Amino acid sequence: MFTVYTIMLCAVTVVLTVWSIVETIRNRPAGKALLGASALLLLLLIVQLVLSIVTFSSTHDVDPLLYFGYVITAILVVALAGFWAFAELSRWGPGVLAAAGLTVLVMIERLDQIWH
Amino acid sequence: MALKNRKGNGTNGVDAAGRTTAADDRRRAVASARQERRARSPYSAMHTGPGRALTAVYGIFALSATARAGYQLIREFDVAPVAYSLSAFAAVVYIVATICLVIGNRTSHRIAIASCVVEFVGVIVVGILSFTHPEDFANPSVWSSFGIGYGFIPLILPLVGLWWLALVGRRIRTA
Numbered sequence: 001m002f003t004v005y006t007i008m009l010c011a012v013t014v015v016l017t018v019w020s021i022v023e024t025i026r027n028r029p030a031g032k033a034l035l036g037a038s039a040l041l042l043l044l045l046i047v048q049l050v051l052s053i054v055t056f057s058s059t060h061d062v063d064p065l066l067y068f069g070y071v072i073t074a075i076l077v078v079a080l081a082g083f084w085a086f087a088e089l090s091r092w093g094p095g096v097l098a099a100a101g102l103t104v105l106v107m108i109e110r111l112d113q114i115w116h
Numbered sequence: 117m118a119l120k121n122r123k124g125n126g127t128n129g130v131d132a133a134g135r136t137t138a139a140d141d142r143r144r145a146v147a148s149a150r151q152e153r154r155a156r157s158p159y160s161a162m163h164t165g166p167g168r169a170l171t172a173v174y175g176i177f178a179l180s181a182t183a184r185a186g187y188q189l190i191r192e193f194d195v196a197p198v199a200y201s202l203s204a205f206a207a208v209v210y211i212v213a214t215i216c217l218v219i220g221n222r223t224s225h226r227i228a229i230a231s232c233v234v235e236f237v238g239v240i241v242v243g244i245l246s247f248t249h250p251e252d253f254a255n256p257s258v259w260s261s262f263g264i265g266y267g268f269i270p271l272i273l274p275l276v277g278l279w280w281l282a283l284v285g286r287r288i289r290t291a
Contacts, residue, residue: 084168089146
């Protein structure tokens with residue numbers, strides 16, 4: 001939909017995923033900065049939810065159940081993985097964030113496809 | 117409070133003056149709580165970092181498979197009842213596996229092994245069927261074409277799960 005916003009969302013997710021993989025390899029728990037980055041992604045996804053609710057009437061042929069199902073699942077995945085990484089004091093906190101990042105990346109792609 | 121102790125392996129809980137720090141106290145509390153939990157649920161994957169990561173990945177997968185299967189059942193069930201029933205079944209199996217990884221008694225350990233085996237057999241059988249009978253599996257399910265729509269994770273995840281469960285089982289038998 002808002003192509004620029006989707007690209008930004010993808011960029012943040014890619015950065016978060018790569019960063020998490022690096023931290024996992026370096027054997028570090030998730031630091032404040034990494035947790036902040038996942039909070040930022042969560043915030044961006046919520047903004048996406050709000051934006052798409054506001055502009056939903058401007059599209060045709062988009063099934064709201066499918067679209068919002070994906071947005072809400074993505075928000076849930078990021079929120080849960082972020083909390084998990086906060087509670088986990090080993091390298092596997094970032095490991096979980098990396099897995100969540102990959103999942104959300106695919107979901108953002110799907111959201112874009114569904115919207116068009 | 118957890119945020120203060122995120123310096124990795126470097127901190128040893130003793131500050132420059134040689135006093136023990138709050139981080140040290142906290143680490144000791146975490147260790148004893150962990151021991152207690154381990155005694156109560158020896159098979160749980162939640163006692164070690166990699167086990168918790170595996171549980172989290174299973175959880176993410178269970179969540180996304182359930183969301184997708186739910187949508188398919190509500191909106192498109194008539195299009196491909198076989199494939200979508202399979203999707204729903206797969207989602208349930210992933211949820212069961214996730215819960216059993218967390219619980220960690222002998223029964224849940226066996227149920228977890230059984231669900232991983234079901235997942236693996238499912239992805240193999242449906243993968244083969246989707247090539248030999250493409251008309252029945254034209255619409256995507258989690259297990260179609262060996263899980264290609266999900267980056268082959270459905271193929272790899274049960275194997276990793278089984279390997280992990282075998283490792284935990286062996287650790288308990290030798291302990």
